[in-house]
Amino acid sequence: xxxxxxxxxxxxxxxxxxxxxxxxxxxxxxxxxxxxxxxxxxxxxxxxxxxxxxxxxxxxxxxxxxxxxxxxxxxxxxxxxxxxxxxxxxxxxxxxxxxxxxxxxxxxxxxxxxxxxxxxxxxxxxxxxxxxxxxxxxxxxxxxxxxxxxxxxxxxxxxxxxxxxxxxxxxxxxxxxxxxxxxxxxxxxxxxxxxxxxxxxxxxxxxxxxxxxxxxxxxxxxxxxxxxxxxxxxxxxxxxxxxxxxxxxxxxxxxxxxxxxxxxxxxxxxxxxxxxxxxxxxxxxxxxxxxxxxx
Numbered sequence: 191x192x193x194x195x196x197x198x199x200x201x202x203x204x205x206x207x208x209x210x211x212x213x214x215x216x217x218x219x220x221x222x223x224x225x226x227x228x229x230x231x232x233x234x235x236x237x238x239x240x241x242x243x244x245x246x247x248x249x250x251x252x253x254x255x256x257x258x259x260x261x262x263x264x265x266x267x268x269x270x271x272x273x274x275x276x277x278x279x280x281x282x283x284x285x286x287x288x289x290x291x292x293x294x295x296x297x298x299x300x301x302x303x304x305x306x307x308x309x310x311x312x313x314x315x316x317x318x319x320x321x322x323x324x325x326x327x328x329x330x331x332x333x334x335x336x337x338x339x340x341x342x343x344x345x346x347x348x349x350x351x352x353x354x355x356x357x358x359x360x361x362x363x364x365x366x367x368x369x370x371x372x373x374x375x376x377x378x379x380x381x382x383x384x385x386x387x388x389x390x391x392x393x394x395x396x397x398x399x400x401x402x403x404x405x406x407x408x409x410x411x412x413x414x415x416x417x418x419x420x421x422x423x424x425x426x427x428x429x430x431x432x433x434x435x436x437x438x439x440x441x442x443x444x445x446x447x448x449x450x451x452x453x454x455x456x457x458x459x460x461x462x463x464x465x466x467x468x469x470x471x472x473x474x475x476x477x478x479x480x481x482x483x484x485x
Contacts, residue, residue: 199226201263236252257329267330282311286334288336289338291415319389337462338461340394352485356430358429359429367449385418391432436448
């Protein structure tokens with residue numbers, strides 16, 4: 191029967207794809223970790239990893255072992271949290287995932303207020319793209335995630351928090367900067383800059399454009415909102431950015447201007463998702479209401 195330590199070793203190697211790094215993460219020697227994994231493979235009669243001089247690969251059967259190991263470890267963590275939890279709300283540990291186009295702009299002011307109201311809350315943050323966060327949520331690496339909707343979230347519980355409207359960002363002498371009633375169709379044939387593939391903000395911006403029937407060529411793709419802003423400031427094109435980023439000072443120290451759209455459907459919706467059977471339901475419900483209140 192595999193031990194909890196062996197399961198933790200397996201998950202660590204699967205995440206780091208390196209025995210030395212995994213051993214360091216588990217605070218054991220590499221020989222101890224290797225021996226533990228070898229014992230587990232022998233007890234399961236399954237080879238979990240393929241080892242070469244250059245890399246560590248998870249075998250096909252090993253992927254199932256890693257998946258179930260994560261689930262077992264999450265159940266153990268939930269058990270410990272449940273047994274040690276206080277009757278007071280938000281006094282334990284919560285690991286919250288957040289996408290890059292939300293975290294830097296929403297969380298600073300939220301965290302200050304949470305820290306004052308709930309000093310015993312240990313909130314750990316993990317920033318990643320939406321698809322990766324949903325995988326982390328499914329395997330228990332995080333308790334909940336702050337995402338931009340719409341997005342296919344499967345069977346996770348979804349709580350909508352607030353709407354975040356898109357603004358056009360351009361140079362002040364751009365023809366669209368003078369439009370009193372700015373409409374998406376005015377962007378047709380404009381060099382629209384968006385984030386690279388994988389960012390849900392890109393898909394939401396494209397969805398907004400397609401809603402108006404437009405078809406845009408996209409000659410440049412940025413890796414972050416900051417990169418997009420610098421490209422626009424350089425006269426390369428125009429872009430769409432969320433209102434929360436503008437309110438957080440994204441355009442500070444630039445000569446750029448932002449313009450809202452007259453159509454109030456030009457937006458994304460910020461939501462929080464978690465596993466419906468999570469043991470921290472009450473705390474996550476409260477946390478979602480606080481984010482909704484403080485944003």
